[in-house]
Amino acid sequence: MITRSALAPGVLQVEPDAAAVAERVADTLLRALRRGSCLGLATGRTMVPVYGALRRRLADLPSPERGALLAGWRSFNLDEYVGLGPADAGSFARFMAEQLGDPLGLPAAALRLPDGLAADPPAEARRYGEAVRRAGGIDLQLLGLGNNGHVGFNEPPCPADAPCRSLALSQVTRQQNAAAFGGDPAAVPAQAITLGTAEIRAARRLLLVVTGAAKAEVLRRCLLEPPSAALPASWLQGHPGLRIVVDAAAASQLPLS
Ligand code: GLP
Numbered sequence: 607m608i609t610r611s612a613l614a615p616g617v618l619q620v621e622p623d624a625a626a627v628a629e630r631v632a633d634t635l636l637r638a639l640r641r642g643s644c645l646g647l648a649t650g651r652t653m654v655p656v657y658g659a660l661r662r663r664l665a666d667l668p669s670p671e672r673g674a675l676l677a678g679w680r681s682f683n684l685d686e687y688v689g690l691g692p693a694d695a696g697s698f699a700r701f702m703a704e705q706l707g708d709p710l711g712l713p714a715a716a717l718r719l720p721d722g723l724a725a726d727p728p729a730e731a732r733r734y735g736e737a738v739r740r741a742g743g744i745d746l747q748l749l750g751l752g753n754n755g756h757v758g759f760n761e762p763p764c765p766a767d768a769p770c771r772s773l774a775l776s777q778v779t780r781q782q783n784a785a786a787f788g789g790d791p792a793a794v795p796a797q798a799i800t801l802g803t804a805e806i807r808a809a810r811r812l813l814l815v816v817t818g819a820a821k822a823e824v825l826r827r828c829l830l831e832p833p834s835a836a837l838p839a840s841w842l843q844g845h846p847g848l849r850i851v852v853d854a855a856a857a858s859q860l861p862l863s
Pocket residue numbers: 648649650651652653684685749750751752756757758759779783
């Protein structure tokens with residue numbers, strides 16, 4: 607595997623603000639859809655402007671091309687809370703339906719997520735990881751960054767090759783995601799199912815998207831410290847298909863000339 611510095615110009619792209627980041631990322635997603643790629647999709651506030659920009663691009667296409675892209679849509683989301691399904695406002699299934707599924711009129715089966723309502727979460731995680739493999743893996747994996755360095759819900763400590771699994775969420779993460787649960791961290795489910803660092807690193811291309819000054823320090827550590835279980839996103843370093851798009855605020859702790 608060819609290792610390239612995470613700060614090299616072809617890897618890291620710094621945009622002025624979150625809106626500009628969203629435009630660049632939506633361009634990449636549209637190109638991937640045109641190639642018939644299998645997308646790995648992510649949730650979180652970072653992705654709201656990204657999906658808004660993608661919806662606008664699709665709306666601007668001539669209707670036959672838009673129809674063909676939507677008919678060929680193939681995606682797997684990274685993660686879902688255990689115990690929540692599409693009817694729950696805080697679920698990632700609901701988030702994806704609101705952001706993409708409903709406005710684009712995608713068939714329910716096109717936007718795949720782990721089933722948070724499955725009776726046996728470890729078995730569901732194995733099934734989901736297998737479904738990703740059977741589909742030929744992910745061509746382009748979109749990733750946000752947790753405040754504790756998680757990607758998907760791969761909470762630290764996490765090895766480089768963790769498989770899709772169910773796991774307990776950390777307090778930091780439940781705090782980070784509390785806004786979707788009336789601001790109460792205790793209302794955030796305690797468990798989730800996530801694609802592992804194994805499936806994520808097996809994706810042919812990775813697109814890490816980070817915005818806001820609050821993530822500047824964790825981004826710096828994930829890109830510049832030696833990869834370690836303490837910072838799951840640090841395992842992305844050296845992936846030959848890694849691209850990182852950030853705004854100036856998130857880049858503020860990076861040693862860029
Ligand atoms: C959740 C998701 C992560 C995402 C993170 C970032 O924890 N499981 O995949 O990276 O949110 O959230 P935000 O974009 O809201 O900061």
